[in-house]
Amino acid sequence: MEIISEESTRQTPEKITIKFLGQGSRYFGIAILNAILTIITLGLYYPWAKANIRKFLWNETEVKDSRMVFHGTGKEMFRGFIIAYLILGSLYLGMVLTQSDPEYALYFALGFYLGLILIMPLAIFGAWRYRITRTSWRGIFMGFDGVFKKFLKLYFKHLFFTIISFGIYAPWFRVEIITFLFNHTLIGKNRLGFKGQGSDLFGINLLGGILSVITLYLYVPVYLKDRINFTLNNTFIDNGDTKRLVKSHLTGKQAWVIMVTNVLLVIVTLGIGFAWASMRYMRMILENIDLPDNLDLDNLEQSEKGRIDATGDELVDIMDVGIDF
């Protein structure tokens, strides 16, 4: 009897859902405490503030009754924060101070924008890598095995196409970046993957752009929903044998109601409602995700890297200054 019932449970695939339990009041409290500490320290607390927010968001996310954990620390992010401030700050100061001398001003301005262009890939790569490698679930760490040199090559190649096509190529550029980052992301020994096409994203952007303008921006939430679903529905998890797709059943109506009420909430409360709005937004995205059926989450195995305490200190790690692109 027992064997049969086990068989039958195997036949009806188990739905694996995600729960997001974050409450607006708590998020508000953390943000306020962060703000206070940031003021007291004249801004230096910023990386720690960022770490607090992430620890909270991760830990209020529950997959199959176990909460995610963020292991990153303010101390780790502080270095990146200081370096980024110093580099961009001094270039900016140089630009201001040399304004009277057109020749130098030009060099500093060029340096500033060149610096920004060079820092972008490092920031994207570093931020993703940092977040992924500091995330665990049931003691299993996520992993990342992308090589920065390869990413840099890919980044500049597609940046070049984007520039010469006057930005038309941007959706393909974006897809290339997501594909690279996902393909090198590991959950235990499973690998994440992305099969989205630039042309689909281009279509979504075109339609979204046109309809947003025609409807006086009332279409924007639906457009954002399409972008979210494009990313999620093209994501798969590869366990070596099979590739299983993630599914998001977020609907346009749902997205529209939540985003419009969120905007109203923030306006009516003079901004204080941002905490509640953020939580509703997170819940909307996360709770609409269905992880692939039959994904064996009870038997994830730690990859070699995850076995040791997840603290690497390669140069790219310092670049997570919390800027989101």
Place this chain on the structure above:
Amino acid sequence: MSKIKATYFDGISSKPKAIWISVYSVSLLRLYDSEDALQAFEEWDSLRIKKDSFNSSNALQLSYVDNELRKSLEIAEANEQINTFVKTLHTHETRIFDFVLKRSAFKVIISGILTLSLLIFVYVKWVSLAVGNAIVSIIPPSVEETIGTAAFNQMNPILNIDSSKSELLQAFYDELNFESDYEISVFYDTSNTVNAFALPGGKIVVFDGLIQKTESWEELAALFGHELSHVNERHSMRLMSRELGNYAVFSALTGDMAGISSVLVESALSLNELVYSRTYEKQADREGLQLLVENNIEPAAMIRLFERIFDENKKVEDFMKDLEILSTHPLTDKRMDYIKEWIINTGLIEDHGEDNEKARALWLKMKE
């Protein structure tokens, strides 16, 4: 010791294992296979236990690094013993967040709003001022001059500087022998605005409209006294440094708070800035007066100067009187009052001063 239920993960796989744990001592946690097991299968030393959870429920997550493996525990409902044990664990700054995560939501919101408003008030009122002054004290005058020059070059296209008249004005200024650590260069703008301004590092621009309003060379000298004091006291640098400090702090803030603080704080800041520059204007009046006295120039010229400006602005000022808080400069009739008061208080004679023939000649030439 009572045991409670927990879920154990060995750091190798995500397979959950139902176990029982108990706090053995302040520094030791014991892990058992079952509730009635006598022998613990693992003992965790509190020095190596890390609290991983950061949420508003009673769910608790702990981890323990052992033989290069990071084992972890999930406790759905922690009891008091466990909670006391966890409080002794070495954690970083997270403990102050327990208040925010575990107390009643209402208390968190109210105390949060109150504390933040108090802090912003303190910051705007005192800290930002001190920060601004601290930044100024480390900026060398050469940097100030560079900034002043940059600003001047940027404004140049909208100014109508007359170089030969500027030479006259410069000669007039030099004749006054006012003391300054800066190399002062003065410029004559031919537009008929009744105005003048000083840039950091020593550039002073005077408009023709104002020069034509003056009816004695001493009045023009009084104007220079006022503008030079702005330069000497590095007023614009102080304002800029304060802005810079504010910018750094509030940009860090808004990174987290999605614009809320910037909206709320910005208005508070700009209101304060008015009072701030009014203080500066008053200081410049006072020190300008001092310069006149030191150089034997009739102090009453300063009163007359403001009378001329007062005439010009009378209509505007009648309107402004009720809105005094909104004007950057102290209202001129108020200004004349306190200048008179200073003169009387310092025992000076209003019309005491010596004539300066050269200065008068130069002034007359400009008036032509």
